[in-house]
Amino acid sequence: MSAAARSEKSGLFSLPTLLTGLGIALFGLFVAGYILQTQPGMADLGANLSFVGLNYFLFPLIGGITLRFAQVQPAPQLAAPPAAIDALRAAQATEIQKQVLTDITGRAYFKSKHMADALKRIGLSRRDDELPTLVGYREEADDGIYALVLRFESPRVSRQRWESCLPKLRTFFGRGVAVGLDFLPLPAGAAESELLVELSLKSAAEPA
Known part of the structure; x- marks a missing residue:
């Protein structure tokens, strides 16, 4: 499923x-x-x-x-996954990748937003109202490698802050996961302080 x-x-x-x-x-x-x-x-x-x-x-x-x-709704899926994504996830995804996917596609109770505790531990911010907000996710088969991509709206955490936390991001999600950051172009009319960030969690497994 x-x-x-x-x-x-x-x-x-x-x-x-x-x-x-x-x-x-x-x-x-x-x-x-x-x-x-x-x-x-x-x-x-x-x-x-x-x-x-x-x-x-x-x-x-x-x-x-x-x-x-008091619930946080499941994160929406940004794009339809490849047809064989379930098999690829089962074969290549680490336990942490699977846990992240389970957490963001389930309902959270009495939390400000999805992944709030993880974002605080990474060091992006200590305050709930400043934390980036997860707005969606997608699963990809990148040249036969499983990848989970998380998209955040980050109006109060700068690009420089994200980049300074990248070393910790690379260790936070455990061995066997290659972490990448991508800063997306802002839509027309967006404020300069707004930031769209994609956090990529790519398996280090051999291509399928």
Whole structure:
């Protein structure tokens, strides 16, 4: 299953969705119990159902709503991957590359943005509001070599800062990964302080 498909499927079974659904179901149980209490011979069952629904629906409902507002959505895919990318990833990608892909295509909770902790450890910034924002990713087969490319908007971290952190970037993602930086042209009308950066994580495996 591709990363995009896993992301789409996870949306149906995400924790906020499950908790909110449970809260709504329990409230429905309360309503059903209330109605049953008016039916002959069903008063006790209805009272029990109403008690359970009324006392327990609020906790998962509030929890689900809270998580929904505290989540970071999966990063969008910038381009369709090559047809055989799953096999290439399985054969060449390091565990760190796979973990990065899993993290950015899943939902994060109670974080300012994807990869915030990693970007802080690399030294780009210590403040959440200054960190670059991951705006998308793509997977490539570069001359038979697997590569994961991450694109960031970086309005508050300069090109010079990125370049000064390049030695640490090259060690941060572990052995077997060649790290590259590419600074993209800005769209027309963009402010001079804006910066589009692509961080390439290329496998050091032999070409497929």
